[in-house]
Amino acid sequence: MKLRYAVLGxxxxxxxxxxxxxxxxxxxxxxxxxxxxxxxxxxxxxxxAEGAITTEVVRQNGRPDRRVHSLTETGRHELDDWLxxxxxxxxxxxxxxxxxxxxxxxGPDHIRRILDEAEQLVTDSREQLRTIExxxxxxxxxxxxxxxxxxxxxxxxxxxxxxxxxxxxxSFERGTPDD
Amino acid sequence: MKLRYAVLGxxxxxxxxxxxxxxxxxxxxxxxxxxxxxxxxxxxxxxxAEGAITTEVVRQNGRPDRRVHSLTETGRHELDDWLxxxxxxxxxxxxxxxxxxxxxxxGPDHIRRILDEAEQLVTDSREQLRTIExxxxxxxxxxxxxxxxxxxxxxxxxxxxxxxxxxxxxSFERGTPDD
DNA sequence: GTCCTATATAGGACTTTTCAAGTATGAGTT
DNA sequence: AACTCATACTTGAAAAGTCCTATATAGGAC
Numbered sequence: 001m002k003l004r005y006a007v008l009g010x011x012x013x014x015x016x017x018x019x020x021x022x023x024x025x026x027x028x029x030x031x032x033x034x035x036x037x038x039x040x041x042x043x044x045x046x047x048x049a050e051g052a053i054t055t056e057v058v059r060q061n062g063r064p065d066r067r068v069h070s071l072t073e074t075g076r077h078e079l080d081d082w083l084x085x086x087x088x089x090x091x092x093x094x095x096x097x098x099x100x101x102x103x104x105x106x107g108p109d110h111i112r113r114i115l116d117e118a119e120q121l122v123t124d125s126r127e128q129l130r131t132i133e134x135x136x137x138x139x140x141x142x143x144x145x146x147x148x149x150x151x152x153x154x155x156x157x158x159x160x161x162x163x164x165x166x167x168x169x170x171s172f173e174r175g176t177p178d179d
Numbered sequence: 180m181k182l183r184y185a186v187l188g189x190x191x192x193x194x195x196x197x198x199x200x201x202x203x204x205x206x207x208x209x210x211x212x213x214x215x216x217x218x219x220x221x222x223x224x225x226x227x228a229e230g231a232i233t234t235e236v237v238r239q240n241g242r243p244d245r246r247v248h249s250l251t252e253t254g255r256h257e258l259d260d261w262l263x264x265x266x267x268x269x270x271x272x273x274x275x276x277x278x279x280x281x282x283x284x285x286g287p288d289h290i291r292r293i294l295d296e297a298e299q300l301v302t303d304s305r306e307q308l309r310t311i312e313x314x315x316x317x318x319x320x321x322x323x324x325x326x327x328x329x330x331x332x333x334x335x336x337x338x339x340x341x342x343x344x345x346x347x348x349x350s351f352e353r354g355t356p357d358d
Numbered sequence: 359g360t361c362c363t364a365t366a367t368a369g370g371a372c373t374t375t376t377c378a379a380g381t382a383t384g385a386g387t388t
Numbered sequence: 389a390a391c392t393c394a395t396a397c398t399t400g401a402a403a404a405g406t407c408c409t410a411t412a413t414a415g416g417a418c
Contacts, residue, residue, distance in 0.1 A: 001373075001374075002272070002274050002277065002377090003374080005277065005278075006277050006281075008281075008282075009277065009280065009281030011280075012281060012284065014365095016197030017396075017397090018396075018397065019395065019396050019397075020313065022219065022396095029277075029280065029294050030270070030274075030275040031271065031276070032271060032272070032276035032277050032280065033271075033272055033273070033277055034271075034272065035366065035375085036375065036376055036377080036402095037378080037396095037397085037398095038375090038376080038377085038378095038397095038398080038399080039374080039375060041396095041399095042395060042399090060383095060396095061384095062383080062384055062385070062395095063385095063394085063395055063396075064382065064383050064384085064395060064396045064397075065396075065397095066395090066396070067396085071259075079281065080284075080285070082278070083278060083281060083285055083289070083293075084285070084289070086299060087274070087278065087293070087296045087297060088274070089277055089300060089304075090273070090274065090275065090300070090304075091209070091213040092210065092211060092212075092213075093181070093213065094210075094211040094212070094269070095181050095266070095267070095269065096215040096266055096269065097210070097211035097326045097329060098181065098184065098185050098208075098211050098212055099184075099261070099262060099266065100322055100325065100326055101188065101208065101211065101322065101323055101326045102184075102185075102187075102189075102191060102192075102258065102262060102395090103262050103316070103322060104319035104321075104322050104323075105191065105259075105319070106259070106263070106327045108318065109319060109332070110262070110263070110415090111318075111322060114262075114266070116265045117305065117413095118266060121203075121266060121268060121269070122218045122413065125268075125269075136347070136351070136353035138222070138283070138346075139286070139287065139290075139351060142283075142286070142347055142351045143279055143280065143282060143283050143344070143348070144280055144283075144343040145291060146279065146340075146347060147276045147279055147280045148243065149258055149340065149343070149344075150276060150337075150340055153336050153339070153340050154333060154336055154337075155379070156336075157332050157333055157336040158329075158333075158334075160332070161325075161329055161332050163289055164325075164328070164409080165322070165325040165328075168315070168321055168324075168325055169318075169321060169322070172315070172318060172321045177331075180403075182404080182405090196367090197366075197367065198365065198366050198367075199402095201366095202392095214405080215405065215406055215407080217367095217369075217370095217405090217407085217408090218404075218405060218406080220366095220367060220368065220369090221369085224368095239365090239366095239413095240415055241365095241413070241415080242364090242365055242366075242413065242414070243365065243366045243367075243412060243413055244366075244367090245365090245366070245367095246366085246367075281393080292367075320369085329373080343406095350409075358382090359413080359418100360403105360417105360418085361416105361417080361418080362416085362417075362418100363414100363415085363416085363417100364414090364415085364416105365412100365413080365414085365415105366411100366412085366413090367410100367411080367412090368410080368411080369406090369408105369409090369410085369411105370407105370409085370410105370412105371406100371407085371408090372405100372406080372407080372412100373404100373406075373407095373410100373414095374403100374404080374405070374406085375402100375403080375404070375405085375406100375416100376399090376402085376403070376404085377400105377401085377402080377403090378399100378400090378402100379398100379399085379400085379401105380397105380398080380399080380400105381396100381397080381398075382395100382396080382397085382398105383394100383395080383396085384393105384395090385392100385393085385394085385395105386391100386392085386393085386394105387390100387391075387392075387393095387412105388389105388390090388391075388394100
């Protein structure tokens, strides 16, 4: 139940409404987590019932009320426990790599098409990462900036790898496969 | 339902039993997909019922029977359709980055501990990737090798990034934050 | 002889995630 | 006046994924 900790974490930085959280998962933290809004609101209900967060209704002029949630001591404690617990092994799921892995039977042209498509997606996501504002004056900002840098570095690595893979396919076609 | 395509893909390379698939997801394709054993067997039942795969019982001496599954024309067609369909945007879930992102309040020492732990996991997974055999004499092998290389490149990038992040944290501690 | 590991499959019970639709408010637009 | 958009939250249903236990066979270690 990692979403639980991602939400507690975001609330530890500052109070959020469900809607705010939804936008965070679509933007500022999208490079490492995503959640559907229906999941977010249901989780917030649970967290509130358990006493991990509090809820305050904030009236707005010209817009629906916001239900703004803050971390309680209990919630803060639960977050800390998670932050201190051992990391478990990641089990990546990468649909793009899966597709590439099995695409051999469709031939080199199709592989190139898949690589082109991936290049476009990675370029786009890199641009999206670049729009996320960052500074590094507090420790929080230093590490948040680092996670952003992680995304950017991996995007660059992917782009380089795409070029290399294109070359490996071309090389195979020329009849001089390189290992 | 990506697991479905991963299974169809593996069966397109050669017939597998449920057990074989489980080992593939724990080994040769673990760098891009994983599935629990119970999920695999249930999916195989579905695929068989739908006619996407066939099942042949193979008796073994000294071991339980194997139920070996092969792709049918229908299954092959479904796999091809998926391979030709547009890639959808990836929504990464990275528990390690999530943890780091929120770990600021625990201080620099704890951040270093998280980075150390991550370094160990990445080093281990890189070693595991290196044990996967690879050659590049067929097109299938060229691209399968490329997905392996993807994992290795990203592991290297992560290790470099860990070192940089350690330095950013140290630099912050010395009172000279770099952006 | 008991224990551990590996092979091989099955199923219950549950949690997590996604998809889809719907409610409501008000601002700006055509 | 009807429409579209953004904000803000809710609910039903299904799909996907996890955890755990159970069944059965057999080799090797202790």
